[in-house]
Amino acid sequence: MVRKWAFRAVLGYLLLGLLLYVYLFFLADSTLPDAYKGSSADPAMFMNEREIMLSEEFSKIKNLLFFLSTPYEWLFYFLILILGVSRGFERWARSTTKNGFLQTGIFLFWLSLASFIAIFPLQFISYKISKTYHISTQTFPMWMKDELTDFWVNYLIMFIIISVLYGLMKRFKNRWWLAAWALSVPFTIFMMFIQPVVIDPLYNDFYPLKDQALEQKILTLADKAQIPADHVFEVNMSEKTNSLNAYVNGVGSNSRIVLWDTTLDKLTDKEILFVMAHEMAHYVEKHIYIGIGIYLVLSFFGLFLASKLMRGIVANYKDSIKVSSVSSLSSLPLFLLITSMLMFTVSPFSNWISRYQETRADRYAIELTEDKQAAITSFQKLSKVGLSQVNPPLLVKVFRYGHPTMMERLNMLEKYEQEKKE
Numbered sequence: 001m002v003r004k005w006a007f008r009a010v011l012g013y014l015l016l017g018l019l020l021y022v023y024l025f026f027l028a029d030s031t032l033p034d035a036y037k038g039s040s041a042d043p044a045m046f047m048n049e050r051e052i053m054l055s056e057e058f059s060k061i062k063n064l065l066f067f068l069s070t071p072y073e074w075l076f077y078f079l080i081l082i083l084g085v086s087r088g089f090e091r092w093a094r095s096t097t098k099n100g101f102l103q104t105g106i107f108l109f110w111l112s113l114a115s116f117i118a119i120f121p122l123q124f125i126s127y128k129i130s131k132t133y134h135i136s137t138q139t140f141p142m143w144m145k146d147e148l149t150d151f152w153v154n155y156l157i158m159f160i161i162i163s164v165l166y167g168l169m170k171r172f173k174n175r176w177w178l179a180a181w182a183l184s185v186p187f188t189i190f191m192m193f194i195q196p197v198v199i200d201p202l203y204n205d206f207y208p209l210k211d212q213a214l215e216q217k218i219l220t221l222a223d224k225a226q227i228p229a230d231h232v233f234e235v236n237m238s239e240k241t242n243s244l245n246a247y248v249n250g251v252g253s254n255s256r257i258v259l260w261d262t263t264l265d266k267l268t269d270k271e272i273l274f275v276m277a278h279e280m281a282h283y284v285e286k287h288i289y290i291g292i293g294i295y296l297v298l299s300f301f302g303l304f305l306a307s308k309l310m311r312g313i314v315a316n317y318k319d320s321i322k323v324s325s326v327s328s329l330s331s332l333p334l335f336l337l338i339t340s341m342l343m344f345t346v347s348p349f350s351n352w353i354s355r356y357q358e359t360r361a362d363r364y365a366i367e368l369t370e371d372k373q374a375a376i377t378s379f380q381k382l383s384k385v386g387l388s389q390v391n392p393p394l395l396v397k398v399f400r401y402g403h404p405t406m407m408e409r410l411n412m413l414e415k416y417e418q419e420k421k422e
Contacts, residue, residue, distance in 0.1 A: 001320065002082050013075050020067045024060050028393030032407065036391075041410035043390050046380040055387040058133045063396050065126050069119075070344055076118045077337035081330075085114070087322040090330040104163050107329045112155050123147065130241075133387055138240045146240075149202055157191075162332065169327035177307040181300050188292060196249055196256045209234045209259065214269055218257065218276050225280045225368060233258045238265070243386050246272070248279045255283070266381060270374035274365050281364035287357045294353060298346060306338045347399055354402035362409055366416055375413050379406055 036042055043052050080086050093106040127143050130136035136143070164183060168176040200206065209215040209232040218232050237245070237260040244263040249256060257279070263272065282288060310326050313334060318324060323331045366375050383390055383406045391407045392400075404412070 005082050005320070006079055009075055009078055013071055016071055017068055020064060023395070024064050024067075024393070028395065030056065030059075030389050030391050030393055032391050036407060036411065039410070040376045040380070040414065041390060041407045043383070046377075047384055051384060051387070054133060055383070055389060058129070058135070058387040059389040059392065061129055062126070063392070063400065065122060065129075066396075066400055069122050070340065072122060073119065073340055074337055076115065077333040077340075080111075080114065081321040081323065081333050081337075084322040086111070086330040086333050089114075090328060093329065100167075101163055104166065104329065105159055107332070108155065108159055108162055111332065112151065112158070116151055120147075135243060135387060136241055137238065142240070146203060153199060153202065161187075165335075166327060166329060166332075173327075174307075177303040181296075181303050184299060185296060188295065192249075192288075192292075196258075200249075204235045204237065204240075206233045206235050206256075206258070208232070211264065214264075214272065217269065217273060221273055221277060221368065222257070222280060225277070225284050227280055227283055231257075234261055234264065235259070236261055238262050244382055246275050246279055248283050262385075266385060267378060268374070270369075270371055271378035271381070274369050274371060274374045274378050277365035277368040278361045280368070281361035282357070284364065285357070285360060287361070290357070294350070298350070302339065302342045302346075305342060306335060309338050310334055344399075351398065351400070351402050355404050358403045359408075359412065362404070362412060363416065366413060372413055372416075376410060379409050379413075382406070 032042060038045070043055070047055065089107050089110045090103075092110065093103040096106055097103060127136060127138070131138070138146075165176070165180055168179045168183075172179055209218075215232045219230075222228075233256050235258055237243075242262060244260060244266060246257075246259045246263050249258070257276065259272070259276075263275065267275065307326075310331065313321065314323050314326050314331065321334065323334060325331070362375075366372065369375070382388070388406065389396075390410075391405055397405060403409075
């Protein structure tokens with residue numbers, strides 16, 4: 001029975017991969033509508049033929065990897081459940097020590113290591129593709145250093161979460177999900193508070209913006225937007241990527257305005273100011289706090305559904321999945337499988353919310369800077385450097401895009417100019 005389930009799961013994944021490949025490479029339409037040809041959204045206006053070809057190739061491959069990676073994660077969790085690997089990790093942990101926290105740490109280490117090894121091939125393929133298309137500039141040792149840093153950061157965070165979560169499962173048999181949700185509120189805010197000053201520096205070097213004249217322009221713009229800011233930070237990303245980015249993250253006194261050095265090198269001051277105005281809009285319109293609110297609502301229902309599904313699955317299939325009870329550590333892959341599926345299911349909604357906020361931020365930025373040309377050229381350079389599709393297929397947009405497509409963003413700028421004249 002176990003072999004049959006495993007075979008069907010692997011076969012189903014391979015068939016899904018084949019269907020996705022056919023859709024993305026042969027059926028999906030990413031051509032630009034005739035109405036946009038010759039406009040600022042037309043790739044032919046800011047890319048040469050080779051760049052357009054490369055952007056299509058790169059986007060198709062990355063989109064395929066995106067859609068393959070999440071079901072691959074589900075397959076991994078499913079297989080280690082039905083093959084008894086998770087139960088073996090739990091027995092190993094129990095035979096090593098009687099301390100509950102140490103048992104959790106040992107079990108989680110082996111589960112995390114197995115996950116890291118299983119997912120590594122897809123991660124490596126993604127890295128090599130980015131390297132081939134000159135998006136990534138990282139050497140393999142540098143890339144591996146980030147991967148290992150990711151492993152240990154995620155392990156430590158998960159150790160805290162899982163220790164608390166399974167402690168609640170043992171104490172509150174039926175209402176553990178509610179207690180876990182209540183504790184997730186301060187934990188989420190705490191993580192956002194320490195992210196800029198504790199976690200981010202593990203991956204990159206941050207330092208005050210060297211161009212003091214540009215910093216003053218950004219701070220003047222921040223003052224105009226009524227954002228309290230004393231410094232702008234620069235981060236050395238050119239040793240890792242050619243992509244462009246800027247962001248405002250953190251909460252309270254730990255919030256930071258950050259520019260990638262690649263952005264500083266490839267955009268003009270006016271373009272940078274538009275990009276920063278866009279990031280400032282998220283602060284002004286309190287998108288961070290709205291995002292926290294939406295996350296809390298979704299996590300409330302998500303944890304509730306996860307508890308119901310776990311209870312039902314363990315009650316009916318505990319022998320098949322080798323899990324004796326919901327509160328046993330061997331059920332963790334089941335919890336991760338269910339929550340991953342729920343997150344993927346709700347991603348079209350969360351992406352839609354994000355695209356709405358990003359559109360609001362684009363509109364705010366053009367109103368604040370009043371520089372349409374800088375806005376247009378900044379978006380065009382982002383597409384060109386990142387080899388992104390201007391008009392991605394619908395399925396890709398719905399499940400992958402937290403930003404409007406470049407066609408939509410550039411079209412909005414054109415329409416905004418017309419609306420303003422009217």
